[in-house]
Amino acid sequence: MGYTDLFSFYRSSEWEGLRKTITMERVNDQGDLICEYCQKPIVKMYDAICHHVVELDESNVHDAMISLNPDNIQVVHHRCHNRIHDRWQGGRPSGTRHIYVVWGSPCAGKSAYVQANAGRYDLVVDIDRLYSAMGVDDNRGAVKSNVLSVYRSLIDMVKTRNGRWRTAWIVRTLPYEIDRERILKEIGGGELIHIDTSMDECLRIAKERGGEWESWVQEYWSRYQPSPTLED
Numbered sequence: 688m689g690y691t692d693l694f695s696f697y698r699s700s701e702w703e704g705l706r707k708t709i710t711m712e713r714v715n716d717q718g719d720l721i722c723e724y725c726q727k728p729i730v731k732m733y734d735a736i737c738h739h740v741v742e743l744d745e746s747n748v749h750d751a752m753i754s755l756n757p758d759n760i761q762v763v764h765h766r767c768h769n770r771i772h773d774r775w776q777g778g779r780p781s782g783t784r785h786i787y788v789v790w791g792s793p794c795a796g797k798s799a800y801v802q803a804n805a806g807r808y809d810l811v812v813d814i815d816r817l818y819s820a821m822g823v824d825d826n827r828g829a830v831k832s833n834v835l836s837v838y839r840s841l842i843d844m845v846k847t848r849n850g851r852w853r854t855a856w857i858v859r860t861l862p863y864e865i866d867r868e869r870i871l872k873e874i875g876g877g878e879l880i881h882i883d884t885s886m887d888e889c890l891r892i893a894k895e896r897g898g899e900w901e902s903w904v905q906e907y908w909s910r911y912q913p914s915p916t917l918e919d
């Protein structure tokens with residue numbers, strides 16, 4: 688224990704362990720994990736978020752009766768998590784902003800996941816979508832430095848909490864654990880969401896897309912390192 692901030696809390700083994708325990712314990716007799724907001728099953732484990740009913744901030748994160756108390760935690764879909772915050776805060780940006788780093792293989796469905804789950808008050812930083820906006824998808828080399836420079840500036844906005852957005856979603860492949868740690872440190876906190884689509888499925892989608900996608904998928908999987916604490 689002894690968290691200095693939300694960042695160290697969300698990366699702590701106590702929180703990782705509690706999340707695992709809670710999501711396992713709350714599976715019902717049919718084997719479904721039911722969202723405590725909409726009462727529908729949470730199909731993908733990465734779509735399950737442990738929501739603090741009494742919201743965490745720098746002043747109460749040290750208090751285990753709030754931060755690590757199962758009674759203060761609801762398991763909900765990401766989309767429902769947004770609805771909960773819309774309802775209670777009337778859509779105004781609150782003191783506590785959520786930042787998610789969504790990572791996984793090319794063709795895993797990261798962009799689609801974020802598009803389906805980001806709310807009306809959210810900022811999305813997605814390199815693939817920047818390429819689509821700024822150039823032609825099959826010739827990335829030509830605009831790479833421009834895309835990366837816009838990306839850097841968006842990351843700065845997240846880091847400095849610049850703007851009125853409430854939740855930021857950063858979409859990256861990040862096969863290396865050290866790079867995932869680095870970006871969380873750089874933006875001053877946040878949670879990782881691993882879109883854990885299998886290599887075979889990613890390759891299947893890459894073949895459909897054509898172009899260089901297949902080699903990008905292969906490159907990712909040749910580097911991929913699982914998160915030691917997040918996954919079994």
Ligand SMILES: [Zn+2]
Nearest residue numbers: 722725764767
């Ligand atoms: Zn739900």
